[in-house]
Amino acid sequence: MKIKKFSNKPTDINERIGAKPVVCYPNNNIDEKNLNILHLARKDMTKKNEIIIPPRDAKTFEVKRGEFFRIESIEGPQVGDLNLFNLSNLNEKFYSGKTRALYGTHLSVGDKMFSSFPYLRSLATITWDSLDWYDYDEDGGSVHDVIGTRCDPYTSKLLSGNDYHYCCHSNLTRALVNEKKLKIDEAEKIVHDVLNVFMLTGFTNDTKQYFMKASPVRPGDYLEFFAETDLLGVLSACPGGDCGSEHSSDVAKCYPLKVSIWDVDRKYLDGISFSKKSYIFSFLSVTFHPISIPSRSLKLAIDFLAFVNTGFCPAIKPSASIATSAFFDSATASPSPIFSTILSSFGICISFV
Numbered sequence: 001m002k003i004k005k006f007s008n009k010p011t012d013i014n015e016r017i018g019a020k021p022v023v024c025y026p027n028n029n030i031d032e033k034n035l036n037i038l039h040l041a042r043k044d045m046t047k048k049n050e051i052i053i054p055p056r057d058a059k060t061f062e063v064k065r066g067e068f069f070r071i072e073s074i075e076g077p078q079v080g081d082l083n084l085f086n087l088s089n090l091n092e093k094f095y096s097g098k099t100r101a102l103y104g105t106h107l108s109v110g111d112k113m114f115s116s117f118p119y120l121r122s123l124a125t126i127t128w129d130s131l132d133w134y135d136y137d138e139d140g141g142s143v144h145d146v147i148g149t150r151c152d153p154y155t156s157k158l159l160s161g162n163d164y165h166y167c168c169h170s171n172l173t174r175a176l177v178n179e180k181k182l183k184i185d186e187a188e189k190i191v192h193d194v195l196n197v198f199m200l201t202g203f204t205n206d207t208k209q210y211f212m213k214a215s216p217v218r219p220g221d222y223l224e225f226f227a228e229t230d231l232l233g234v235l236s237a238c239p240g241g242d243c244g245s246e247h248s249s250d251v252a253k254c255y256p257l258k259v260s261i262w263d264v265d266r267k268y269l270d271g272i273s274f275s276k277k278s279y280i281f282s283f284l285s286v287t288f289h290p291i292s293i294p295s296r297s298l299k300l301a302i303d304f305l306a307f308v309n310t311g312f313c314p315a316i317k318p319s320a321s322i323a324t325s326a327f328f329d330s331a332t333a334s335p336s337p338i339f340s341t342i343l344s345s346f347g348i349c350i351s352f353v
Contacts, residue, residue: 001207001208003206024101027103030112034226035110037270041264045068045262045264047262048262049261052256053080055254055256056171057175059235063233063261065228065230067226069260070128070262071197071222071235074258076218077255078237079196079215079238079243081150081236082234084195084234085234086229086232090232092115092116094195095116096146096149096193099111099114102114103146105203106147107145110125113126123231124228125226126224127226128223129144131216139202141200141201145201146193148193148194148201149193151167151239151240152167152168153169164239168239172236173187176191199215200212200243214242235259
């Protein structure tokens, strides 16, 4: 927090401050061109399934590409923490930080939920938000944030000394273990920063700290999404209830949430442009420092590293005569060989230079 000042102001302070802000990631090129089609399609949806998320618990659900899903308040004001994965590849998961960088601190209709590197594509698009009337309040607060990470037992222990395992991080992990049969350490590693559905949050004006207020959500309110690939969702009904007082405890009044899956006749999706994985097709060259390891040992090390990371062994092509001699004729490296690794979506190529 920038509230403690120990340094002296420079004499040229007026020349250093006052610069105009520049948007880091202008999102003009990713404007939601599907939204008009989706708003027409959603008028003819048919409910396929629904899942009730008990208070202070989490459940998984699956959504097929081209289907819609809703997260709904059904009994009382309740916040939910949402994780999203590519159903066939759990390593591709919601990237809260990049989504925030593209759209801002809070999401609503037309915003996309982008996935992690190296995929970086829209997993889902928000198609309806019954709370979009809330906008931003006088404190800068709004709903559906991508600021907070999720309540977790580690931060609770750090700040209070208490052990509490019905927070959202624990709930999400247990749901993956119980319903998808993952090992607990595997599940916890892929649980990620969430979309805080219905949560009313912002940053304080003075210290810029993350704050929460009682959510304005009421039974019947919902947030709706369109799946752009087959999805595995995991939703936790936060132990903070409406998050108007505290979380990570059993103090707050909590209510269940409902997830419903909706199908639509594919004729209504004509013209939809589904997102594509954002693999990098141009080469990236990474050059390492000079080495003094026998080249044959180096080759084995490089082959093993490449195999672990890519699943196949690369071909090493010596490109300098002294390196060639060392590579083929001796177990002693050339005086100062350097190797260059070429990375791309097609694999890895390693060469001496």
